[in-house]
Amino acid sequence: MNYSPTEMMTIAAARALSDNDVCFVGIGTPSAACNLARLTHAPRIVLIYESGTLETKPNVLPLSIGDGELSETALTTVSVPEMFRYWLQGGRITTGFLGGAQIDRFANLNTTVVGPYAKPNVRLPGGGGAPEIATSCGRIFIVMAQSKRSFVDKLDFVTSLGFGKGGDDRAKHGVNTQGPTKVFTDLCVLEPDPKSKELMVASLHPGVAREQVVDATGWPIKFAAKVGETPLPTAKELQVLRELYARTEAAHGEAA
């Protein structure tokens, strides 16, 4: 069955989730991955969106973090201050999702600016929930397409902490959550080296050569001692994901 690299990325992320997860979900691919997991192997996964919606089960993917669909299908909806205080800072989230315009080898992320902060070449949206998601969730999954423009040697700005300068630098910032344990791209899955915390290729998506990953990374990327191959998307996974997107497309086309 044919599939796109983005579908592979989404499916790989979905598979890493289980019924035991309480996810802080972002818009876009994370939202697709979390709902794919919920609609396939993890029906009891708890999805929380920062708009205050607890245990939401959207039938279509939200375009914004606060679409009506999220509240209508939620167990309940709390205020945004409560969401950030009791639920995120309270340490109740097992897995947070992040992405960004730029990532470095220690999985720090930039979604703030390209160029200098005071006079940027491109002003990006900024951190939103990311600075505290990055440190408060039990672990972080990062989902982003891989290219030399996005996988950079040095970030223009550190919007949210990954492993800082590597090693135990994360702990030095007073952070004792795990941080980014997996990075899902359209080419491969990366995981931090247990000691140095530098991202290494853990598995290549089917048909992807090492050189493609090297060429799409702005630093000399390392490979794990034993690099696996990401299992192919199943027909079921592709079907559920595509139906989800089709429903979403139909719903978002509608004017109010």
Add this chain to the structure above:
Amino acid sequence: MNYSPTEMMTIAAARALSDNDVCFVGIGTPSAACNLARLTHAPRIVLIYESGTLETKPNVLPLSIGDGELSETALTTVSVPEMFRYWLQGGRITTGFLGGAQIDRFANLNTTVVGPYAKPNVRLPGGGGAPEIATSCGRIFIVMAQSKRSFVDKLDFVTSLGFGKGGDDRAKHGVNTQGPTKVFTDLCVLEPDPKSKELMVASLHPGVAREQVVDATGWPIKFAAKVGETPLPTAKELQVLRELYARTEAAHGEAA
């Protein structure tokens, strides 16, 4: 028409309230006074109980601060942390009510202990909401029966701040609300001297002699230059108050 000193005290307190007041109401006489005001001359008065009930309109007086009647007749009910943070500390209350086992000449109150704190002769209930009600409300009305045991030269413990040591001592504690502007007793109404902040008799209830007040006060009580006479309870006031108590009595006698 006959009336009791307690009725006079309650009615005098009720009269001092208006439609512009947002009251933080305590159980007992304050609750009777606030609801009497609401049922007579101040139908738009806003009553808030610390149990979280906003704009409540109880048909009977609550026995406890969290009786079901309060929530059932409220505009809405918020959590207790929200009540103390957004509503009390937020500075939205115009008038708070307090009472106590002991009061001193500067309207400081004790509801904590008789005797030393660590080894009290009588352990009283403690402050509850009083320490922050005393400082966060625009002004404080104190309602308590007057006797040498309760109007004392020196408090055993300062549960909540009135005017501290008098003069501008309240401001020295970082408090810029008005504090106790009136004390309603079963004998008279007291108000603080504008400068020294010592309580002085502003009006005597009908039939009360100055000597009675002197005898019921544990310090040499001062009288204002012009001491008024508290107007007699009207038939309407007494009727409404007595009906309120009768409804309350009937309701609280019921077992669940």
Add this chain to the structure above:
Amino acid sequence: MATFVSLAEAVEANVKDGDKVAMEGFTHLIPFAAGHEVIRQQRKHLTLVRMTPDLIYDQLIGMGAADKLMFSWVGNPGVGSLHRFRDAYEKGWPRPIEIEEHSHAAMANAYEAGAAGLPFATFRGYRGAELKRVNPNIKEIVCPFTAEKLAAVPAMKLDCAIVHAQRADRAGNVMFEGIVGVQKEAVLSAKRSIVTVEEIVDDFGERSPNAVILPGWTLSAVVKVPGGAHPSYAHGYYKRDNAFYKAWDAIARDRDSFRAWIDEHVLGKGPDAFAAHARKAA
């Protein structure tokens, strides 16, 4: 993740000797049935936390379950003293009890900070109040922007929170209505929690999108105990038994009449006895 168990199992698994335990409910929804089970299981050395220690703590303290009481207002609301507490505190019967005393604002903020995972709570409080002289857990912090001095207290950290609610669904989610007090914050401040409920429903059905609900995965045990808040009340179910609150004054004034009451109504009974008080409003 909430499991549905018996009340005996819930207390057995979640309340240990020496624990810091809060049984909360601001007049409303006080978990009396669960408190009685703690008495039956003879827990000792508890630190009992409650804004308004009510009859439920008078009973626990009178049975010697607690070494310490943390509170902000201790009494029988609208009636008078808690005689068993005073006997323990003033005369050491049946055992001495230590106190840590706060204001309501401090306790409410401490619960809020506990739920928020913070180490302390800050508020504009205790100004000119003497409690800060006698309680070393009241400190001062300075606003880094305005230099205003504010009060600080440690965030609430509980071993176990015990609360009562109206309804749970089959997934163990619990919905609270009416005076919700600090129940949510108490549960979120605790390592373990027990929620007793009036009924278990297939699902909550039509409700406000902003209903006060604790997800099942935030709870340890959910137990159906109809009437379990009596003599407190359950909004939409049964009323506060004000007559019992008044009657308690005489029962608790005397050590023997207190023990006789406990023997008959707590030690000699189980949670099913509360069903007699259960009722659902039309």
Add this chain to the structure above:
Amino acid sequence: MATFVSLAEAVEANVKDGDKVAMEGFTHLIPFAAGHEVIRQQRKHLTLVRMTPDLIYDQLIGMGAADKLMFSWVGNPGVGSLHRFRDAYEKGWPRPIEIEEHSHAAMANAYEAGAAGLPFATFRGYRGAELKRVNPNIKEIVCPFTAEKLAAVPAMKLDCAIVHAQRADRAGNVMFEGIVGVQKEAVLSAKRSIVTVEEIVDDFGERSPNAVILPGWTLSAVVKVPGGAHPSYAHGYYKRDNAFYKAWDAIARDRDSFRAWIDEHVLGKGPDAFAAHARKAA
């Protein structure tokens, strides 16, 4: 105390040149109609505050109403950049705009502290994040009990908060349902406030005892503007106009097409135009 007035009167009385104003609504209930009125009344030098500056601020900024933007995420959700904001910030058109940037947690906590009357908010945040290097309003405080270092930001203090809600009653009380965001906190952080609503009802009738309601006496002006949140949405009334959010990208990309859109849809219209989007779910 809330007064019922026209939208023009509400903005005239409550939004002044140079004010610090928040038009809040977390995707949901964004007060577009009121924002358009602020454009029509040509307010200048505003400090605009919003967690997620949305199309509403793109429109205000594109018309030169703001000197400063305080925010935590600036973009067209799920679509891309806010071109008018970027044009102002990167190229100074139609006038330069200053920014104060925070995280969502910081903004949410700042609103909460503002509502609570505190001078600052504290939270476990910004660890390892570079924003604290470039924003002097992010400071550190130390827990007096554990010595843990936490982040602090000033509490929100607004001149005016503008929000949209589903319903007001005749007393001017306002009820919010669904994603309630920081609206309540924004209003309680502000000296003045305007609430536009879908409808005004005699009373709210049957509702949760814990419904999210702001009493009329906490508000300055209540205005009925059916459809007033469009292209945002009103839970229980009409859906988010996602197609318009997508279309905005092209409209706002170009200065001329933007001005043409404003001329036609804002300057050439009044709040009644929003009624076309109003709808009540069955």
